Amino acid sequence: IASDEHKFVQFKLVLLGESAVGKSSIVQRFVKDSFNDFKESTIGAAFLTQTIDLDSDTTVKFEIWDTAGQERYRSLASIYYRNAQSALVVYDITQKASLDKAKYWIKELQKQASNNIVIALVGNKTDLEEERQIPTEEAQAFANEAGLLFFEVSAKSGKGIKECFREIALKMPIEE
Ligand code: GDP
Numbered sequence: 001i002a003s004d005e006h007k008f009v010q011f012k013l014v015l016l017g018e019s020a021v022g023k024s025s026i027v028q029r030f031v032k033d034s035f036n037d038f039k040e041s042t043i044g045a046a047f048l049t050q051t052i053d054l055d056s057d058t059t060v061k062f063e064i065w066d067t068a069g070q071e072r073y074r075s076l077a078s079i080y081y082r083n084a085q086s087a088l089v090v091y092d093i094t095q096k097a098s099l100d101k102a103k104y105w106i107k108e109l110q111k112q113a114s115n116n117i118v119i120a121l122v123g124n125k126t127d128l129e130e131e132r133q134i135p136t137e138e139a140q141a142f143a144n145e146a147g148l149l150f151f152e153v154s155a156k157s158g159k160g161i162k163e164c165f166r167e168i169a170l171k172m173p174i175e176e
Helices: 023-032 074-081 096-112 126-131 136-146 161-171
Strands: 007-016 045-055 058-067 086-092 118-124 149-152
Touching: 007 023, 007 074, 007 096, 023 045, 023 058, 023 086, 023 118, 023 161, 045 161, 058 074, 058 161, 074 096, 086 096, 086 161, 096 118, 096 136, 118 136, 118 161, 136 149, 149 161
Parallel strands: 007 058, 007 086, 086 118, 118 149
Antiparallel strands: 045 058
């Protein structure tokens, strides 16, 4: 007998990465489809939700934790990624050092987060192509080796943002 029940699932997603790489801008683009050029940094943690339809009978709700101020409150970060089913580790394609910081957070997650957490490495600010310092292939190769999803996006133009969250949602365990 075919089921006509609509599946509704909820997942916790955390954002990690160096300050100013665009974590809250990515969330703002995904949740509100908007962007601020001169936004003030979030202090503390921001919590937002967004719901997407994966297909006609599956709805996914993301509970998004934007862990701002990690530089100062590094020891608190584990509180955010504990119980998270997914993590976006963000770097800025125009800032070489931000990829090193992303690698640090990935190590942390692999040590301390749930074993089956889905981690995506996300290179932001692709609208600044002329200032790029990190080749796509370099980050892609690292992601492949570490078993991560990989995306390049622009919170400013919106390019790649929806696809990124959708791909993560598709990796989530959805019971029949
Ligand atoms: P966070 O500290 O990681 O949350 O970073 P923010 O979201 O606060 O962004 C830091 C700065 O980068 C802000 O001035 C944003 O306007 C800018 N920014 C964020 N995303 C992009 C992007 O995709 N392209 C460009 N050009 N600037 C961005």
